[in-house]
Amino acid sequence: MQVNSNNFVSLAEIAIHNPELQDAVSDGTRRAYDKRANSMFADSNEQGEAMRHQAFEAKRRALRNLPDLLEKAESNLLSNGFKVLWAVDADEANRQVQAILKDHEASTVIKSKSMLTEEIGLNHILEDSDIRVVETDLGEYIIQLNNEPPSHIVAPVIHKTKAEIRDIFIREINMEYTDDAGEMVAYARKMLRRDFLNADVGISGGNFIIAETGSLGLVMNEGNGRMCTTMPNVHIALVGIEKVIENLEDYATLDQVLTRSGTGQNLTVYTNIINGPSRESEVDGPDEVYVIFVDNGRSEVYGTKYTEALSCIRCGACQNACPVYRSVGGHAYGWVYGGPIGAVLTPLYTGLENATPLPHASSLCGSCKQVCPVDIDLPRMLLDLRYDLVHEKVDNKWQLGLRGWAMGMQSPLLYGMGAKAARMGQKLMGDNMPGVLGNWTEYRDFPDFAPKSFHEMWQDRQKGKLQ
């Protein structure tokens, strides 16, 4: 997917002036936030925090041995009958999927929700080669009909009201007018049923790969994911290399903190553990199951001070908790992942120069870390990214402007030039001020410096130049 994160400020402005989005996002995130708290701490605060810590350790332990664990996972996946492929980047992953589809002469693909496939822009690539791609998660189906990307990791259409969704169904799939959400769901169920029964290939993501048993773990509520992994003859799972965990015990821990933090459920309706293709004695299930391990920037983050970002289990809790996300929604972040985790992952995966405003799209209130089921220190990483913005000379325009400021501020000898330097700095940087002023100017215009300072005017007057 194309990166549009440098336009965060203008995208946020659009979101702020969209009353439907404002209602939908604030309502949706608030409810999810409450559900998470009730569910994680259902037993006691102490128990909830202990489980977070257990999940934290499980994920960090897996990352510590990531290369070994990937190899172990691969060999166990293979012995369960999976086919395993590795893709360095989006292009390679897309080509691998295309090749599999071609091999099977596939024309219709059903998909269950996968953020990774959004990342690599799979749908458009397939559609360009005349494959019919049907998103089957209800939220994803709605935004596909409306030609939009998802705006939330767990609830892709959180930014739309019921009335907006109804209008999309009427316009795009000829639904008869109704205000009843149940009738809308029933209509979508009917529309998608045909595709579930007839599609050639199912594509999914993967919540976890369990190394010890060579299993693919998938969680969902609607059942569409089970359809995608059961009905077609071929199933392809695209999985980020960071998704591998050690064993079933860790799966139990991580899966339960994921569902409690994401939707407030003890378990999602379907917790699926897939151990390869259908066995000979079975009448249903796919004959071929592929796991594609996708890197796409992850190995470059591994081992850096941002490694802990790879422990994200995509629960969306940090989005629900973030005051910035709550007021601008997910699309403003300009790529696949919105909210605090998006503000960290977007610069890491797509390049800091492509997402310079995102490290500043945070009030650093700390809520995101507090709700994160694997205790990722998002505020610390946002600060480090701000540091990198300045010290790695990411943005020349930004840098020159800063130097202008620094010159004026540092030396008494340059005092007389200070105001000029400031003006120069402002011209170079436009209205987006760096550092502490960044948050302020994201939503407000920085006042222009006077054309001449008092000091300069005084000097001019002494020289008799002032009219």
Add this chain to the structure above:
Amino acid sequence: MSSREKILGRLRAAQKPFTDIPPVTQPRHMVPDVVDMGPAELQARFMAELELLGCTIYRPSDNQDALDHIIAHIGDAKQVLSWDDAHLPVTGLSAALKEASIDVMPFNDGEAYVGITGADAALAATGSVIVSSGAGKFRTASLLPDIHIAIVDANKLVADFETWIANQREQGLSAFRESSNTTIITGPSKTADIAQILIKGAHGPRKLHVVLVNAAVS
């Protein structure tokens, strides 16, 4: 160099992260209060959780009662998907279906209104029913129909997800890996994607009805 080698090579060249994470100790269970429960308490908890999820439950008094109940529950639906008798904890269901002129459809029939399965295990803490795929235990029976009837043997009830996993390990993980698909079903299919309004029956069954056999009747 293959992509596999490239990726693994990059990971191996990086500085190893999180070297200070301690080795695993005895992990906690997410829902601690079920761990030490006896069978009667587990059953009560299982039933309470099922109700919270919007499931319905029936505890038949004997095999005939179970069969009669299932036939009555199918009602006017004349077509069902069903697991083979050998994998159901009741005796003679297929004969009873035949007698009631209910057709047992092939696995890929998208119209059958009711699906009947057994269960490999059930979890008290979360009101979950576990189905694993195999010969005579196809996946679509718990997926395609509007109504899923799960016939659960109360003797297969365990405390929670963690206990079930411990049992898999005890029995040897190769048996677990033999099944290509294990699904832990917790309530009827649902969605809240339209403005957080909870709707049951998104793509899977809209109702989950549990027939609990060999249950302790309190």
